[in-house]
Amino acid sequence: MYNYTDFDTAYVASRNAQFRAQVERRISGALTEDEFRPLRLMNGLYLQLHAYMLRVAIPYGTLRSDQMRQLAMIADRWDKGYGHFTTRQNIQYNWPKLSDVPDILEALAAVQMHSIQTSGNTIRNVTADHFAGAAADEIEDPRPTAELIRQWSTDHPEFQFLPRKFKIGVSGAPHDRAVTKSHDIGIRIVRGGGGQTGYEILVGGGLGRTPMVGQVIRPFLKKADLLPYLEAIVSTYNLMGRRDNKFKARIKITVFENGMEKFRDAVDARFEQIKREWTGVDADLIAHIEQSFTPPAFRNAPEDGYETARKADPVFRSWTDTNLTGHRQPGYAIVTVSLKAHGATPGDATSAQMRLLADLADRYGHGELRISHEQNVVLPHVHKSDLWALHAALKAQGLATANIGLTSDIIACPGMDYCTLATARSIPVAQEIATHFQALGLEEEIGALKIKISGCINACGHHHVGHIGILGLDRAGVENYQITLGGDHRENMTLGERTGPGFAYDEIVPAIERLLRAYLALRDSREETFLDAYRRLGDAPFKAALYPAEAARDAA
Amino acid sequence: MARAFTPKVVTANALVEGDVVYLTADDRWTRDHAEAEFLEDEAHAQLRLLKADHQRDRVVGAYLAEARMGVTGPEPIHFREVFRTRGPSNYPHGKQEAGNV
Known part of the structure; x- marks a missing residue:
């Protein structure tokens, strides 16, 4: 695992000292909220519905045991004894006091962690396949690449005021577990014709208000060209991206409005320019980083018992x-x-x-x-x-639930229980679906299923790529839940299709039950998953199950 | 024609704790919605909001939220404001936590 160099340690310490002074000036009233807000966001500190929220980066989702223990200590000492792990492999504390945050950041720095660039219009925490370094299908561990990108993007002077936030995800395996196609830049380690490894670079993916599947901008990039090429993409976007409208400021809109060809040409021109100036310092860095991700000393022992x-x-x-x-x-x-x-x-x-x-x-x-x-x-x-x-x-701690990949293994954003952006709650919907299907005893029968719930169109809960997606909205002052079907988050990413009118809070779990009972009745065998059945049959029978009154009327 | 003004309360978050607070008629910040000043006049509501905006060392993000008069005092109307009076639904944290109401 990567260990901070003296440079990393000094950088994080100086940022924490700066932020401690900024917090003091805010509490004294010397800084207004308008002045302080961008400073706190640079350090991952949000103000949510009931309290502040601190988002801590877990780079590429990798933690050491001592870091996990420190996260527990922080939860006990400065929060309410728990933390929330997010869809971007971060951890969020929901109840810190503003005056405690500088101490929390110091406690994080003590185990080589921080909150820098977990918010704001910068390159955010780099995510990766959570099975990196272990997966049987892996071509190469994506974490050295992700760590290189983390070092390059942290405090990158050109990219601190991008038109909008910027997310990069890295996968090292043909089976995409890192949702690379929903990232501003997706990176997939691939093997070239000669057997050497390189990168397939995707650009313009994103969920949110205008969901788009990332497209290949470069089918094969030499490994040595990674940073200059990424710099070319982000720098092109920095100039070409829209700053007049927050909802059109992500790179997916830049690529869409300009067309891939024009965008690629601009990136290539910039790349040629940057490449000439590139000193190749990253080649030494990556060699050092790779040594940090050598596999552990695996045991060669019998699988006793x-x-x-x-x-x-x-x-x-x-x-x-x-x-x-x-x-x-x-x-x-x-x-x-x-x-x-x-x-x-x-x-x-x-x-x-x-x-x-x-x-x-x-x-x-x-x-x-x-x-x-x-x-x-x-x-x-x-x-x-x-x-x-x-x-x-x-x-002993209620951690042995056997439900990975099943109905109750639901992604849910914090929703309106915590988030100021939310338009409806997500968490109680997830809780009720899980307990309802457990009570029915249908979970095992239903088998593989991805339900993903977001409490607003920003789609932190990845609802567009759920086999069943649920989007919570505010319809005239009442919580209302729209369903999408057929989404898929993997290498052949597919966006789900909206079924029709939404459901009230107390109607959403019964609607999901009708949907899944229809699936059980319609599938051709136990091996046919919900997603396979949906693809074979189309949406008609599932819509009929969701909207029985309309179906009856149409049949009459 | 401009839409008729509907009653409001001034609400914000406490600067240090982040907890939801409401402006009272006697210029205090209370954590109890029922103690909030009930604002039925638009011009007065705007003045009260300005007053809140100037308390930069005490509160953050003041705004006017819809309210109606209830038995014990003003009550929230929108479900978001109802959640803000008590806390999240998945744990008994926030205002609903014992001793914190």
């Missing part, structure tokens, strides 16, 4: 069926720990849960943890002989 335990214990077997993913190292598994216990808030972890996860990472997982964009925690390297003990230990 794993299969026996699976046979003997149906609860353990069910958990291994849903929460494990194939590891590239024989004898190992990737464990996804669900933060979606039925009725819990998706992505929330108590300080006790964080400490247990840190301890278990030390005991069974080489001290490594990951945060997924699906708001779960991953132990990327667990030997199969340890799985039984790990599962037993997870139960």
